[in-house]
Amino acid sequence: xxxxxxxxxxxxxxxxxxxxxxxxxxxxxxxxxxxxxxxxxxxxxxxxxxxxxxxxxxxxxxxxxxxxxxxxxxxxxxxxxxxxxxxxxxxxxxxxxxxxxxxxxxxxxxxxxxxxxxxxxxxxxxxxxxxxxxxxxxxxxxxxxxxxxxxxxxxxxxxxxxxxxxxxxxxxxxxxxxxxxxxxxxxxxxxxxxxxxxxxxxxxxxxxxxxxxxxxxxxxxxxxxxxxxxxxxxxxxxxxxxxxxxxxxxxxxxxxxxxxxxxxxxxxxxxxxxxxxxxxxx
Amino acid sequence: xxxxxxxxxxxxxxxxxxxxxxxxxxxxxxxxxxxxxxxxxxxxxxxxxxxxxxxxxxxxxxxxxxxxxxxxxxxxxxxxxxxxxxxxxxxxxxxxxxxxxxxxxxxxxxxxxxxxxxxxxxxxxxxxxxxxxxxxxxxxxxxx
Numbered sequence: 001x002x003x004x005x006x007x008x009x010x011x012x013x014x015x016x017x018x019x020x021x022x023x024x025x026x027x028x029x030x031x032x033x034x035x036x037x038x039x040x041x042x043x044x045x046x047x048x049x050x051x052x053x054x055x056x057x058x059x060x061x062x063x064x065x066x067x068x069x070x071x072x073x074x075x076x077x078x079x080x081x082x083x084x085x086x087x088x089x090x091x092x093x094x095x096x097x098x099x100x101x102x103x104x105x106x107x108x109x110x111x112x113x114x115x116x117x118x119x120x121x122x123x124x125x126x127x128x129x130x131x132x133x134x135x136x137x138x139x140x141x142x143x144x145x146x147x148x149x150x151x152x153x154x155x156x157x158x159x160x161x162x163x164x165x166x167x168x169x170x171x172x173x174x175x176x177x178x179x180x181x182x183x184x185x186x187x188x189x190x191x192x193x194x195x196x197x198x199x200x201x202x203x204x205x206x207x208x209x210x211x212x213x214x215x216x217x218x219x220x221x222x223x224x225x226x227x228x229x230x231x232x233x234x235x236x237x238x239x240x241x242x243x244x245x246x247x248x249x250x251x252x253x254x255x256x257x258x259x260x261x262x263x264x265x266x267x268x269x270x271x272x273x274x275x276x277x278x279x280x281x282x
Numbered sequence: 283x284x285x286x287x288x289x290x291x292x293x294x295x296x297x298x299x300x301x302x303x304x305x306x307x308x309x310x311x312x313x314x315x316x317x318x319x320x321x322x323x324x325x326x327x328x329x330x331x332x333x334x335x336x337x338x339x340x341x342x343x344x345x346x347x348x349x350x351x352x353x354x355x356x357x358x359x360x361x362x363x364x365x366x367x368x369x370x371x372x373x374x375x376x377x378x379x380x381x382x383x384x385x386x387x388x389x390x391x392x393x394x395x396x397x398x399x400x401x402x403x404x405x406x407x408x409x410x411x412x413x414x415x416x417x418x419x420x421x422x423x424x425x426x
C-alpha cells in the first residue's frame with residue numbers, strides 16, 4: 001500500500017542539522033506537533049499498513065524565504081529507507097527551473113514534481129510555468145499539485161481552484177497531474193477534470209472539519225456520490241493522508257469504512273499509485 | 283534534601299499500548315542518591331497516561347479494551363475541529379478522555395535507596411494515540 005501524500009516536516013534529526021527547518025514547519029507550513037524521530041514516521045506507516053510513502057518538499061523560497069522541506073532533505077530521507085519515494089519541488093518562476101528539476105530527478109533519484117501554487121505564489125495556468133511542466137513531461141514524472149484549501153497562513157484560497165490548472169492539463173496531455181486534497185471545496189470541478197482528462201488524478205488527502213471518517217463520508221457519498229467514486233473514478237484516485245496534519249492510520253481507516261469494494265480499494269492503495277510511479281522509474 | 287528530575291524517552295510502537303516502565307523508574311531512583319523519600323512519575327502528554335496494576339498481558343489487554351468501551355471512538359466529540367495552534371484537526375478526543383480516566387501520574391515511597399512497591403504492582407506508561415516518541419517525567423525527592 002502506498003501513501004501518495006506526506007510531508008517530512010517534523011523529523012527530529014533535521015531540527016539541529018538544518019537551521020531553518022523548525023521555523024519553516026512552525027511558521028510557514030504551520031504545524032504545532034512535537035518533532036519526532038524518523039522512526040516514528042516509519043511506525044506510523046506500519047500501524048496504518050502502508051508500505052511506501054511519497055515525501056513531498058515545497059520550494060517556496062521566493063515567496064516564503066526558504067523551502068518547507070528541501071529536495072536535499074527528501075533525498076537524504078530516501079537514502080535512509082527504501083520505503084520512501086521522494087518527489088522534487090521547484091519554483092516554476094525561478095530561472096533555470098527546468099534544469100533544476102532535471103538534475104533533482106537524474107542525480108538525486110526523485111520521482112515526481114510537487115507544486116503548491118498557494119505557498120509558492122504562482123498561478124498554475126501561468127504560461128511562465130510551462131517550461132517546468134514540459135521538463136516534467138520529458139522526464140515522464142507525475143506532478144502532484146496542491147489544489148483546494150490550504151491551511152498554511154497567508155496563502156490565497158483562489159490559487160487552489162483546480163480549473164486554474166486546465167490550460168496546463170490541456171497543453172501537456174502526456175503529463176499526469178494529481179490534484180491533491182480532492183481540491184476540496186471544489187470537489188465537483190476536480191471530479192469533472194478527472195472524468196474529462198485522462199491525465200488528471202485525485203488524491204484523498206482531504207480533511208477540513210470533523211473526523212476523517214465523518215469528512216470522507218460527507219465528501220465521498222453526499223458531495224460526490226459513492227457510485228461516481230466507485231464506478232467512474234476507480235482508476236483516477238490515489239490514497240494520500242497528508243501526514244502529519246493527520247495520522248495515516250486515521251485516513252486509511254476512514255477510507256476503509258465507506259463501504260467501497262475491495263477491488264476499488266486495491267486500485268486506490270496499490271494499482272493507481274504504482275502505475276503513476278512506474279513511468280517515472282521506467 | 284535531593285530533588286532530581288529524569289525525563290524518560292519512550293518510543294511507543296502501536297496505536298495503543300501498555301508499556302512497562304518499572305525498571306526505568308527503579309533505575310532513576312537508584313541513580314538519584316535518595317535514601318528515603320518519594321518518587322513521582324508523570325506523563326508529559328494529554329493523550330497518554332500512567333497507571334499501576336498487576337503486570338500481566340491479560341490485564342493490559344483488559345484495561346485497553348475497557349477504556350475503549352467507556353470512550354467509543356465514534357462519539358460526536360466537540361474536539362473534532364481545526365486547531366489553529368496545531369495546524370491540524372483534533373480528532374483524538376477518545377485518547378484524551380482515556381488519559382483522564384486512566385490517570386496521568388503515580389507516586390511511590392523510597393526506603394533505603396529502593397523504590398517500595400507491592401509485589402504485583404507494575405508501572406505502566408499508557409499509549410492511547412501512538413506510535414509516538416513520548417516523554418515521562420520521573421522526579422525523585424528525599425534525603426541522601
